Amino acid sequence: MNQYFYPRSELRATIANLPIHAERNSGLSSVREHEKGNSRQSGALALSGISLSFGGVTALSEIDLNIVSGEIRSIIGPNGAGKSSLINIISGVYRPDSGHIRINGHTYQKVPTHQLARLGIARTFQNLALFKGLSVLDNVKISRVHHSRATFLEQITGLGRARREETDSLNRSNAIIDFLDLGDVRHSLAGTLSYGLQKRVELARALVAEPKILLLDEPMAGMTPADKQDLTGFIRAARDQFGTTVVLIEHDIGVVMGLSDRIAVLDYGRKIADGTPAEVRSNQAVIDAYMGIDHEENPTGGSN
Amino acid sequence: MDTVTVRKAPGHWPWIAPLLVLATAYGVIPFIGTSYLFEAILTPFLALSLAGLGLNILTGYAGQLSLGSAAFLAVGAFGAFNFNLRVQGLPLIVSIVLAGISAALIGIVFGLPSLRLKGFYLAISTLAAQFFVQWALTKFGWFSNNSPSGVIDAPPLTIFGISFEGAVGRYLFALTIVTIFTLFAWRFVNTRTGHHFIAVRDNELAAKVIGIPVLRTKLLAFAISSFIIGVAGVLWAFAYLRTVETGGFNLDRSFQIVFIIIIGGLATIRGSFFGAALIVIFPLILSRLGQLFLGDIFNSGVLEMSQRIVLGALIILFLIVEPNGLVSLWDRLRKKPLRLSRIKTIN
Amino acid sequence: MDGFDWIFFSEVLIGGLLAGVMYSLVAIGFVLIYKTSGVFNFAQGAMVLFAALTFVSLVERGISFPLALIATFAVMILLGLAIERTVLRPLVNKPPITLFMATLGLSYILEGGAQLLWGTQVHALDLGIEDTPLEISGMLISKFDLIAAGISAGMVALLSIFFRYTRTGLAFRAVADDTFAAIAVGLRLPRIWGAVWAAAGLVAIVAGLIWGARLGVQFSLSLVVLKALPVLVLGGFDSIPGVIVGGLIIGALEKLAEVYIGPYFGGGIESWFAYVIALAFLLARPVGLFGQRPVERA
Numbered sequence: 037m038n039q040y041f042y043p044r045s046e047l048r049a050t051i052a053n054l055p056i057h058a059e060r061n062s063g064l065s066s067v068r069e070h071e072k073g074n075s076r077q078s079g080a081l082a083l084s085g086i087s088l089s090f091g092g093v094t095a096l097s098e099i100d101l102n103i104v105s106g107e108i109r110s111i112i113g114p115n116g117a118g119k120s121s122l123i124n125i126i127s128g129v130y131r132p133d134s135g136h137i138r139i140n141g142h143t144y145q146k147v148p149t150h151q152l153a154r155l156g157i158a159r160t161f162q163n164l165a166l167f168k169g170l171s172v173l174d175n176v177k178i179s180r181v182h183h184s185r186a187t188f189l190e191q192i193t194g195l196g197r198a199r200r201e202e203t204d205s206l207n208r209s210n211a212i213i214d215f216l217d218l219g220d221v222r223h224s225l226a227g228t229l230s231y232g233l234q235k236r237v238e239l240a241r242a243l244v245a246e247p248k249i250l251l252l253d254e255p256m257a258g259m260t261p262a263d264k265q266d267l268t269g270f271i272r273a274a275r276d277q278f279g280t281t282v283v284l285i286e287h288d289i290g291v292v293m294g295l296s297d298r299i300a301v302l303d304y305g306r307k308i309a310d311g312t313p314a315e316v317r318s319n320q321a322v323i324d325a326y327m328g329i330d331h332e333e334n335p336t337g338g339s340n
Numbered sequence: 341m342d343t344v345t346v347r348k349a350p351g352h353w354p355w356i357a358p359l360l361v362l363a364t365a366y367g368v369i370p371f372i373g374t375s376y377l378f379e380a381i382l383t384p385f386l387a388l389s390l391a392g393l394g395l396n397i398l399t400g401y402a403g404q405l406s407l408g409s410a411a412f413l414a415v416g417a418f419g420a421f422n423f424n425l426r427v428q429g430l431p432l433i434v435s436i437v438l439a440g441i442s443a444a445l446i447g448i449v450f451g452l453p454s455l456r457l458k459g460f461y462l463a464i465s466t467l468a469a470q471f472f473v474q475w476a477l478t479k480f481g482w483f484s485n486n487s488p489s490g491v492i493d494a495p496p497l498t499i500f501g502i503s504f505e506g507a508v509g510r511y512l513f514a515l516t517i518v519t520i521f522t523l524f525a526w527r528f529v530n531t532r533t534g535h536h537f538i539a540v541r542d543n544e545l546a547a548k549v550i551g552i553p554v555l556r557t558k559l560l561a562f563a564i565s566s567f568i569i570g571v572a573g574v575l576w577a578f579a580y581l582r583t584v585e586t587g588g589f590n591l592d593r594s595f596q597i598v599f600i601i602i603i604g605g606l607a608t609i610r611g612s613f614f615g616a617a618l619i620v621i622f623p624l625i626l627s628r629l630g631q632l633f634l635g636d637i638f639n640s641g642v643l644e645m646s647q648r649i650v651l652g653a654l655i656i657l658f659l660i661v662e663p664n665g666l667v668s669l670w671d672r673l674r675k676k677p678l679r680l681s682r683i684k685t686i687n
Numbered sequence: 688m689d690g691f692d693w694i695f696f697s698e699v700l701i702g703g704l705l706a707g708v709m710y711s712l713v714a715i716g717f718v719l720i721y722k723t724s725g726v727f728n729f730a731q732g733a734m735v736l737f738a739a740l741t742f743v744s745l746v747e748r749g750i751s752f753p754l755a756l757i758a759t760f761a762v763m764i765l766l767g768l769a770i771e772r773t774v775l776r777p778l779v780n781k782p783p784i785t786l787f788m789a790t791l792g793l794s795y796i797l798e799g800g801a802q803l804l805w806g807t808q809v810h811a812l813d814l815g816i817e818d819t820p821l822e823i824s825g826m827l828i829s830k831f832d833l834i835a836a837g838i839s840a841g842m843v844a845l846l847s848i849f850f851r852y853t854r855t856g857l858a859f860r861a862v863a864d865d866t867f868a869a870i871a872v873g874l875r876l877p878r879i880w881g882a883v884w885a886a887a888g889l890v891a892i893v894a895g896l897i898w899g900a901r902l903g904v905q906f907s908l909s910l911v912v913l914k915a916l917p918v919l920v921l922g923g924f925d926s927i928p929g930v931i932v933g934g935l936i937i938g939a940l941e942k943l944a945e946v947y948i949g950p951y952f953g954g955g956i957e958s959w960f961a962y963v964i965a966l967a968f969l970l971a972r973p974v975g976l977f978g979q980r981p982v983e984r985a
Contacts, residue, residue, distance in 0.1 A: 149549060150548055151551075152549055153551030158549075161546065168542050169607060178535050179550045192531060405784060453966055456969065457969060463787070464920050465966050467916065478955075598791070645802050648796070649799035649803065655788060655789070
């Protein structure tokens with residue numbers, strides 16, 4: 037099973053030769069290594085007692101989830117189990133009815149969405165959420181917003197900090213675009229790309245922000261097996277190269293089992309299991325809940 | 341090989357075409373145009389283009405539909421008039437800038453609902469600006485210097501000691517201001533903040549998640565747009581009509597500016613000019629055609645009504661057939677000869 | 688509070704409420720179309736003008752009142768069907784803003800067309816209702832307003848019953864609730880949309896006659912749309928009860944403000960005051976009068 041999900045060897049070689057990789061090793065990733073060493077076991081992100089309902093319909097009840105720095109943590113469950121709601125709570129799109137969220141030592145009742153990027157969290161969306169009227173490059177570049185300090189005047193004249201920042205974000209964006217094999221469509225409008233490519237642009241947009249935590253909401257939905265294999269490689273590489281913590285919602289059990297360090301299983305808004313892929317696979321509650329997933333799973337993606 | 345170079349040319353020198361247009365506008369037209377051309381066509385065209393440009397930044401780029409543009413035209417016109425009248429010795433250019441700032445501030449106030457409202461709800465709330473400003477300017481005589489008719493003469497156009505008099509002078513005045521703002525807009529939409537506008541338009545939630553200050557971006561869009569429309573109002577009153585009056589800044593004018601950007605092309609700089617050109621020229625053509633075929637039956641009342649009908653039909657036609665406006669039609673027409681020449685080279 | 692004229696206050700309030708019912712009547716035309724097809728029909732005001740102008744012109748040409756009414760009904764139904772066919776069907780699945788723009792264009796065509804056809808002069812419209820004040824427990828209430836409000840209320844009730852209890856009404860509601868499901872069970876959308884536009888045409892006639900008798904039949908009649916918009920913002924684009932209550936609130940507050948606050952501003956504030964009410968309310972309560980938090984479940 038495993039060999040299917042490993043990235044192709046040439047992909048690994050490409051990633052290893054990336055300029056961004058070198059830059060990371062010299063600067064930022066040394067900080068990461070340090071963090072990793074110290075806080076491997078501490079929670080990068082912790083949810084406790086999270087409940088959410090919509091007009092009397094319970095979406096989540098009493099969810100506790102502790103996500104450790106640097107892990108790839110998957111959240112799975114049948115359709116309507118509340119997986120996307122969980123991501124939406126972590127990213128502040130929804131306010132939970134009760135419970136709180138702890139991110140990097142700060143506790144929130146509702147995560148402030150506009151500060152998400154500054155908190156080091158980036159996410160992708162289940163349904164595509166690209167800026168269709170911008171090119172792929174601009175879609176990615178724009179995600180450097182919280183690194184930008186240039187004033188309005190500097191931007192209009194293209195002088196001072198604006199120029200330096202522009203060069204910097206251009207280089208980083210190009211590196212990520214190459215990293216995700218998007219070079220050919222760099223200047224295409226995002227709205228004109230195929231579904232699979234748009235998904236990948238979303239990943240690029242999330243990665244360029246150098247997030248500590250990356251939330252992926254069904255990144256594989258609607259992808260061909262080859263695309264899935266590539267994307268699996270990219271996600272693993274993102275974690276391995278940049279030390280990013282990954283929270284992954286995915287329907288493709290094969291992908292999840294091969295990629296995750298730990299897996300939390302939701303069913304009807306409750307967490308029914310939480311552990312390593314092996315533990316989860318042998319968990320009776322999970323097996324029961326999943327008796328239905330084969331026919332509930334939608335091969336063309338869509339909503340869960 | 342050749343065709344490839346030709347095809348890429350516009351991308352490599354995007355400034356060539358605008359530069360040629362500018363050279364013609366400054367170097368050729370002033371010497372060959374008639375005063376009818378300047379007064380009835382070019383000057384109103386420039387003022388409306390600028391208004392379209394302003395609205396396009398808000399609606400085309402930032403995705404916030406406004407039905408109250410005429411209010412900001414009015415604020416600009418009355419603002420410049422009053423600054424010029426009441427502050428002794430204030431250069432006209434400063435009056436114009438202050439008028440733009442006044443329009444921007446009022447734009448921010450009426451843009452505040454955009455923080456909570458979207459789509460139609462927002463569009464309707466911008467009508468509040470339209471009616472409130474129109475009411476305030478009519479109700480308080482102070483704004484029109486207590487002129488009994490409410491119609492006031494615009495001051496002479498003198499900037500840095502240069503007097504822009506006569507039809508050609510006023511045309512050049514308008515042309516210069518429009519050129520400056522077009523350059524600004526063209527730069528702006530390619531800056532990071534310009535991209536923020538598009539991001540907020542295309543997906544507000546995603547924009548918020550990646551850290552774009554959505555609320556500030558929307559208010560900035562209202563401010564910049566209203567500033568430009570305000571200055572367009574100055575051109576409309578000072579360079580075109582030569583009078584300042586509330587009558588012309590009504591709801592129909594607001595719709596006209598919306599039509600300009602729809603017919604021309606949303607979220608394009610050129611679109612505002614294309615749209616304005618059509619809006620200015622089609623009534624003239626219609627009136628000529630009407631007189632030609634219908635003679636005396638085609639009086640001013642009939643003309644006005646048929647203008648409304650044709651304008652409405654044009655809007656619907658464009659929405660159905662060419663939703664990206666004249667700009668995309670133009671681009672297609674320009675590519676066609678290229679495609680033909682490529683076929684020729686292959687042959 | 689000494690010396691406060693409660694009788695006068697009540698007169699103003701009731702006058703406002705009666706006017707409000709008439710606002711609701713126009714607003715309901717919007718709701719009908721918005722609910723079933725998601726189109727925000729700015730041309731509703733132009734339809735009101737078109738209907739009133741057609742009717743009054745027929746009457747002026749010596750056609751009897753009932754006959755003119757029937758003819759106008761026929762014209763409006765045909766008009767509704769034609770609009771659906773030529774303007775909206777080619778734009779199906781386009782963004783709502785595009786559809787809105789199309790109806791803006793449509794309003795220009797209708798306004799121009801109606802006046803080109805029937806002329807631009809002001810027509811008086813006499814429905815045979817005297818505009819004499821009635822005295823009810825000390826208050827003077829306009830008889831015309833009372834009857835107009837009664838007719839409007841009747842129309843509103845009729846539409847509600849139609850929506851709730853008839854087969855066609857049920858089909859309308861099915862389309863409004865879930866377009867895809869409605870198609871799946873075999874409802875034919877173009878036919879329903881055609882029917883909705885025809886129904887909106889009928890509402891336009893009633894509104895046109897009442898407003899026309901009040902204001903005279905002229906171009907400004909199409910501006911009643913501008914009175915209905917704040918009502919829609921307040922009540923919600925898709926809620927019939929919302930626009931009824933919204934109309935009452937706006938009608939009442941507008942009249943009260945005009946009488947009690949207006950003089951401090953030099954009067955004439957009714958052109959924008961309704962918008963300010965609607966906006967202030969919406970800023971405090973974004974979901975509108977009867978709005979609910981949408982059910983989302985992922």
